[in-house]
Amino acid sequence: xxEITQSPRHKIxxxxxxxxxxxxxxxxxxxxxxxRQDLGHGLRLIHYSYGVQDTNKGEVxxxxxxxxxxTEDLPLTLESAASSQTSVYFCASxxxxxxxxxxxxxxxxxxxxxx
Amino acid sequence: xKEVEQDxxxxxxxxxxxxxxxxxxxxxxxxxxxxxRQDCRKEPKLLMSVYSSGNEDGRFTAQLNRASQYISxxxxxxxxxxxxxxxxxxxxxxxxxxxxxxxxxxxRP
Numbered sequence: 001x002x003e004i005t006q007s008p009r010h011k012i013x014x015x016x017x018x019x020x021x022x023x024x025x026x027x028x029x030x031x032x033x034x035x036r037q038d039l040g041h042g043l044r045l046i047h048y049s050y051g052v053q054d055t056n057k058g059e060v061x062x063x064x065x066x067x068x069x070x071t072e073d074l075p076l077t078l079e080s081a082a083s084s085q086t087s088v089y090f091c092a093s094x095x096x097x098x099x100x101x102x103x104x105x106x107x108x109x110x111x112x113x114x115x
Numbered sequence: 116x117k118e119v120e121q122d123x124x125x126x127x128x129x130x131x132x133x134x135x136x137x138x139x140x141x142x143x144x145x146x147x148x149x150x151x152r153q154d155c156r157k158e159p160k161l162l163m164s165v166y167s168s169g170n171e172d173g174r175f176t177a178q179l180n181r182a183s184q185y186i187s188x189x190x191x192x193x194x195x196x197x198x199x200x201x202x203x204x205x206x207x208x209x210x211x212x213x214x215x216x217x218x219x220x221x222x223r224p
């Protein structure tokens with residue numbers, strides 16, 4: 001079955017280290033998204049991509065970067081991890097932007113702790 | 116003011132009860148709205164899309180009031196399995212999703 005996966009599921013790292021979170025989907029969806037979820041804030045968009053080689057900044061992009069070299073993957077990199085980046089990170093994908101086809105499917109999440 | 120506002124709850128209701136959540140949004144240009152369900156420590160999953168004035172799916176009814184800029188979700192005959200957090204979402208003009216912080220529902224036996 002087609003799916004969207006994230007790895008690692010849990011990560012503990014130290015302040016200042018570079019961290020990369022992986023997201024892989026097998027639906028061949030054009031659109032992929034990264035969110036973070038914190039208590040009291042709901043899900044906030046970090047970066048998104050509408051196709052290969054396309055990347056865009058979201059609401060809370062500072063300190064994060066993404067690259068889209070193929071359809072299946074959108075890795076999220078924390079350039080220099082900070083304690084404020086301790087959060088749960090969700091990746092999502094959607095088939096299209098058109099009404100009726102724009103449902104976003106979410107991965108299981110990555111729980112990141114920055115000490 | 117948040118773009119999408121929800122009462123965080125929790126709403127604590129007995130099995131079989133009818134419960135309604137409201138959600139207000141600040142951007143009148145929004146065209147598409149959604150309700151997502153999120154179980155504890157799990158990923159959000161789409162519950163309903165709301166494209167026009169509203170729609171119904173079994174025990175769930177979503178309504179959209181563009182004049183007052185709010186969306187509601189009605190759950191009839193609540194089940195224990197309905198216990199979750201319900202996220203109100205609007206799609207902006209760039210097709211990005213804007214999430215509310217969620218309303219927590221607890222259904223008790």
